[in-house]
Amino acid sequence: MLTSSSALLPVYAQLPVHPVRGSGSWLHDADGQAWLDAYGGHAVAATGHCHPRVVAAIREQAEALLFYSTALPHPIREQLASAIVAHCPPALRKVFLVNSGAEANENALHLARKVTGRQRFVSIEGGWHGRTAATLAVTDGEKYMAGARRAGMPLSLKVPWNDPATLLSAVDDTIAGVILEPVQGLTGARDLPVELLRAARTACDRAGAMLIFDEVQCGVGRCGAFTAAESYGVTPDLLTLAKGLASGLPISAVVTTDAIAALIKSGDLGSTFGGGPVPCAAALATLAVIDDEKLIENAVTVGNHLREGALALGPKKIVSTQGRGLLLGLRLHRPAVEVQTALLRHQIITGTSSDPQVLRLMPPLSFSISEAELLLLALAQVLS
Ligand SMILES: Cc1ncc(COP(=O)(O)O)c(C=O)c1O
The missing domain is CATH 3.40.640.10 (Type I PLP-dependent aspartate aminotransferase-like (Major domain))
Structure with a gap:
């Protein structure tokens, strides 16, 4: 995290995650904790982190x-x-x-x-x-x-x-x-x-x-x-x-x-x-x-799974979804930044957007159904 003694200009609001390694949809910090990355380094980690x-x-x-x-x-x-x-x-x-x-x-x-x-x-x-x-x-x-x-x-x-x-x-x-x-x-x-x-x-x-x-x-x-x-x-x-x-x-x-x-x-x-x-x-x-690895097909399948799974949480939790494939927005009743922070307590990284009510998901195109399930389970708990 940036401190006031950092030589970097303080232009980025940063999440409290300190990765030292990455593999697939996961980041690992120096304490050995694993973080599920549904943000993809801002949609960059297309093939997952450090694809061999x-x-x-x-x-x-x-x-x-x-x-x-x-x-x-x-x-x-x-x-x-x-x-x-x-x-x-x-x-x-x-x-x-x-x-x-x-x-x-x-x-x-x-x-x-x-x-x-x-x-x-x-x-x-x-x-x-x-x-x-x-x-x-x-x-x-x-x-x-x-x-x-x-x-x-x-x-x-x-x-x-x-x-x-x-x-x-x-x-x-x-x-x-x-x-x-x-x-x-x-x-x-x-x-x-x-x-x-x-x-x-x-x-x-x-x-x-x-x-x-x-x-x-x-x-x-x-x-x-x-x-x-x-x-x-x-x-x-x-x-x-x-x-x-x-x-x-x-x-x-x-x-x-x-x-x-x-x-x-x-x-x-x-x-x-x-x-x-x-x-x-x-x-x-x-x-x-x-x-x-047919990652475009995977992005469609897993994107649909995430979208349907989110809507299945019910209209009291998810207002609507938007986007295509694995560029997804979940419209919430609560500020997305609160939900993002709560998901971090489950060691899951997500994104916000210029719309305060929309949580943005842009995980690696290799995100799996079981990883999507982990995210949906955490969302259900955070939104209850
Ligand atoms: C749609 C779109 N266009 C352009 C850019 C700018 O890209 P870069 O930050 O690589 O200059 C971004 C970055 O987030 C973007 O999302």
Whole structure:
């Protein structure tokens, strides 16, 4: 835990858990206590903590070549780009690799501006896209928009999450693009209606604007398919992936169409660390584990089990559920932070959200039915 003598800036509220090891859905502290992780290090531990195949791939690549920048080609970068494309909707065929969710979104916004020659974006109420100046400008929330204003960024037009007609009328030929998370993370796994995504596609096609899906949190197999785009049946022009992509090493991707790629030339984008060989090795191993261990199917099965089990606790305990796959929100009658704290006494880690009544679950995609049962049992006790 941070103390006043810490040299770190005190920007994070931290939970009282001090892990020294991780394995699957479990963290272990120095006292030998095991903690069930239904938070996944913020949806990052896609294959579980320290999956042996991911760890082995990292070790092997680190021993062979720790790093060289994109100034030199490296086959592992090509392999990863091909593997990502193979997992995405067919129209998305080109990849740019960077290092974090915000950086991927920043580049997607940059590309949309460049391709259209326009500046302004439409985004969705409750949407959260990062902490760089451009991503703050499309993020909802006064605190974040204030940061964008200080940086002189034009704020996006925010439209309601459940009103396709307003979205349709907001996108005209001055708009560079629409950015949205198909399943919003920070609002507590709020799954946007498919009609809204379809309206966004139609509006962008009509106005010549770019549709951007921020799948930093809801992508990589978390919401019913490798991309939420696929699970909704709506394909954007630009899609960003991050968090779970390498099971914990920093890497992110902007995935786009041949048509947009044709407008990009050497030197238009760049990143020193982007596509470094070690994160690429971790990401390749992550994608192989997701496929071989059928983790997308598991996320659907266990997600449904959690959702049904939570609702079976009764309307006095659970008001409703939201989300898809293993990005789930449980709407409670009590403040979610109280329930999160009570679950910590059962040594279970969960997340809160910007909605004070919604508890957020984003465990590893390998979370098992028996682990879900442990969580449901603890929830039943905490909520009684
Ligand atoms: C939907 C979404 N977009 C973007 C980001 C920013 O990602 P990062 O913290 O890796 O910059 C996050 C992080 O929580 C996110 O959930």
